[in-house]
Amino acid sequence: MFRTFDEIEHHILSSGVKKRIALTGAHDSYSLEAVVHAKRRGLVTAALLGRVDEIASLLRSMDEPQDGYELIGCETEEENARRAVAMVHEGKADMPMKGLLQTSAYMHAVLDKNMGLLPQGGLLSQSTLVEWTKEGRMFQITDCAINIAPDVQQKKKIVENAVRFAHRLGCECPKVAVVSAVEVVNPKIPSTVEAVALKQACRNGELPGCIVGGPLGLDNAVSLQAARHKGVTDPAAGSADILVMPELCAGNIFTKSITFFAGLRSAGVLLGTITPVIATSRTDTPENKYHGILMSLLNAL
Amino acid sequence: MFRTFDEIEHHILSSGVKKRIALTGAHDSYSLEAVVHAKRRGLVTAALLGRVDEIASLLRSMDEPQDGYELIGCETEEENARRAVAMVHEGKADMPMKGLLQTSAYMHAVLDKNMGLLPQGGLLSQSTLVEWTKEGRMFQITDCAINIAPDVQQKKKIVENAVRFAHRLGCECPKVAVVSAVEVVNPKIPSTVEAVALKQACRNGELPGCIVGGPLGLDNAVSLQAARHKGVTDPAAGSADILVMPELCAGNIFTKSITFFAGLRSAGVLLGTITPVIATSRTDTPENKYHGILMSLLNAL
Structure with missing residues (x-):
């Protein structure tokens, strides 16, 4: 990759x-x-x-x-x-x-x-590719610019789009972390419930070519040390290749934080189009x- | 400050x-x-x-x-x-x-x-104080840990709590940026609508001791250069002291990004309690x- x-x-x-x-x-x-x-x-x-x-x-x-x-x-x-x-x-x-x-x-x-x-039935989504210098690797954040409050069906398509792009990046079986504020399912926090549905869809073969995990806090999604400290054993924990955001604002704020506070290089890409x-x-x-x-x-x- | x-x-x-x-x-x-x-x-x-x-x-x-x-x-x-x-x-x-x-x-x-x-009628909220080394200043992100999906009334109390803490930090009239993904009001993005309501509340004297602005993207909230480039003239633009998050996940992910990607020092504080x-x-x-x-x-x- x-x-x-x-x-x-x-x-x-x-x-x-x-x-x-x-x-x-x-x-x-x-x-x-x-x-x-x-x-x-x-x-x-x-x-x-x-x-x-x-x-x-x-x-x-x-x-x-x-x-x-x-x-x-x-x-x-x-x-x-x-x-x-x-x-x-x-x-x-x-x-x-x-x-x-x-x-x-x-x-x-x-x-x-x-x-x-x-394409008919397709969903346009955006993904930001980040170059994480310290760790010597890249990862995607999606969606940071297009879909405001995607539901599970839309998030499945967002994941499909990002996974297809990850394959282009040479990542054969990307780890997809459905990110939330917590690691436990809380019906009041939709992204935790959606994480379970997306993991299930992956297990059913509806999301091929990737491993889906979550709900994960950002710390446990990107840091093996944080995941170990909290005892999180999720398959996508610690080294996620694709970070699925709860909704647009979280993705947008996170991406901008990557630029303005962390100073990392990143680039946005639109996914799901014919060309x-x-x-x-x-x-x-x-x-x-x-x-x-x-x-x-x-x-x- | x-x-x-x-x-x-x-x-x-x-x-x-x-x-x-x-x-x-x-x-x-x-x-x-x-x-x-x-x-x-x-x-x-x-x-x-x-x-x-x-x-x-x-x-x-x-x-x-x-x-x-x-x-x-x-x-x-x-x-x-x-x-x-x-x-x-x-x-x-x-x-x-x-x-x-x-x-x-x-x-x-x-x-x-x-x-x-x-206290009766009070709202418990959380705020993360960040030490932004490069700019030689501190700012708050709120709420990153307690309130899941606060409405306008709850956000008013979240702002009150953070403003009171900003005064403790020696910031006499903090600039409060209501952060969203965009700078224009879009009814499909609640945080943009709430920004207008909170600005109005400030103008009415319901939120004293601060200046409220928004909706602002994170870039325009923290970077004068980005605000100028986009022609944003909001009073809180470019140097916000308090960043009000759309909802819990956005705050939580942003705060963790500050630690894990930007490597900045930060500390969380609970606000709104008697002691x-x-x-x-x-x-x-x-x-x-x-x-x-x-x-x-x-x-x-």
């Missing part, structure tokens, strides 16, 4: 993959910088949608020749998003990427029933966004 | 305060070590409840003379907890402290309607537990 983003980059570079990005709202220095970097590495070509004058000016400021790109004028956020997704449908691009536009406008196009990129969809956050750095591109290329290999 | 636990310790040492702890389930090396350390610093005296033979043996292993303590034999967890709380009621001790016993048994005694330590109540976690180190004692001494000054 990959242990760092650098290892992932190395793997993708040596695979010879090259995909075409449709960057929507491309008049955004951070997003454009990430795409330019990926293009210079030989990983992507790109169509740049949005305000063409601004895009051209940004490319100049980066000393990047404009003739390597297709610039497409789009006015509104809706037009930007729709055009990018349509290009993927028409085979003119492999993956859309979100630049300077509201997430809602972007997701509206991605999730459109007729023209969107979600990879790149959707990074407005506060992501160019490096984050470049890692987001790498995640999607990995999913496209 | 205090910036480190060492500053708090220095302040308490120079105040000359001395309180009597009733350590229940004292046959626990970590808890006992913390109490012995506080006693050696001249901050406390202590009654030690539990299995007296084991307690005596632990004291010997710490080279601590037994005659400085009152040893009281208690068999069951219930007896341990009840006796400690009763001692505080009878003026034989100033504050109970949890050693080796289940939180539920301990809290049952603390919250007992007749003999407990909660300070020391309740640390089983996985806390002696240092954590000693900081827990300091928090309660600060509350007793």
Whole structure:
């Protein structure tokens, strides 16, 4: 299994993959910088949608020749998003990427029933891949950005999406920890009850290719020492590869804490779509966004 | 305002305060070590409840003379907890402290309607004080351990409790950030709606001695740079002193992330009781537990 983003980059570079990005709202220095970097590495070509004058000016400021790109004028956020997704449908691009536009406008196009990129019966979910330097390994946190209060059925799909991505990361049988505040089942804390249901689903063969454990506190999910001290013997305890969050806010706050307090590198990825969809956050750095591109290329290999 | 636990310790040492702890389930090396350390610093005296033979043996292993303590034999967890709380009621001790016993048994005694330590109409809440080394300041996260899914009325009391503690910490008008996953109100995300209600309550004078802001993502609550980048102008943005969590799991996971990923020092404190109540976690180190004692001494000054 990959242990760092650098290892992932190395793997993708040596695979010879090259995909075409449709960057929507491309008049955004951070997003454009990430795409330019990926293009210079030989990983992507790109169509740049949005305000063409601004895009051209940004490319100049980066000393990047404009003739390597297709610039497409789009006015509104809706037009930007729709055009990018349509290009993927028409085979003119492999993956859309979100630049300077509201997430809602972007997701509206991605999730459109007729023209969107979600398979029937599928669930779109988000996962954040974290590079845990101290332990020399990576793990996923899901869902930190899309599903507000998923029920058990939705959490099953969130787990499926994350497990499929873990396999891409070279983790053959990921340990999935259903995280809560406590290790004992308490009907007043839904995530503890859901943990039992998800473990049962795994035992029944409904969640293949992984081991599901929980409910686990975060300490027991990630630290073998903490798990031992509390006498927790759960199969996913201590070294979980996938941390399933109780609900959106917990995932969102945890992911941001990883960045702002622990200073670890991380990248978000959208899962469950027909083709990879790149959707990074407005506060992501160019490096984050470049890692987001790498995640999607990995999913496209 | 205090910036480190060492500053708090220095302040308490120079105040000359001395309180009597009733350590229940004292046959626990970590808890006992913390109490012995506080006693050696001249901050406390202590009654030690539990299995007296084991307690005596632990004291010997710490080279601590037994005659400085009152040893009281208690068999069951219930007896341990009840006796400690009763001692505080009878003026034989100033504050109970949890050693080796289940939180539920301990809290049952603390919250007992007749003999407990909660004022009528009060709400018990928990807050974690974090020492943010990089920024040279401290902040609170609340609630990470007690209230599972507090509604607006309960959150008002959680804020009141934390604000009162912030005043003890020398923060005259704390900035209270009601944290969520997003900055815009979304009826499907209760914490965003509650943020508006709490801000309104503050404006109405129902939450004096603080400034309430939100809904805020964690990034905008703690980082001025992130707040500026997203154009967030909320009065609590960027440098919040109190982070109000959406619900228990989010608080619990965030607090544990602060310890396990960011490696910051933190200490939990119970708020809203008549007298300070020391309740640390089983996985806390002696240092954590000693900081827990300091928090309660600060509350007793």
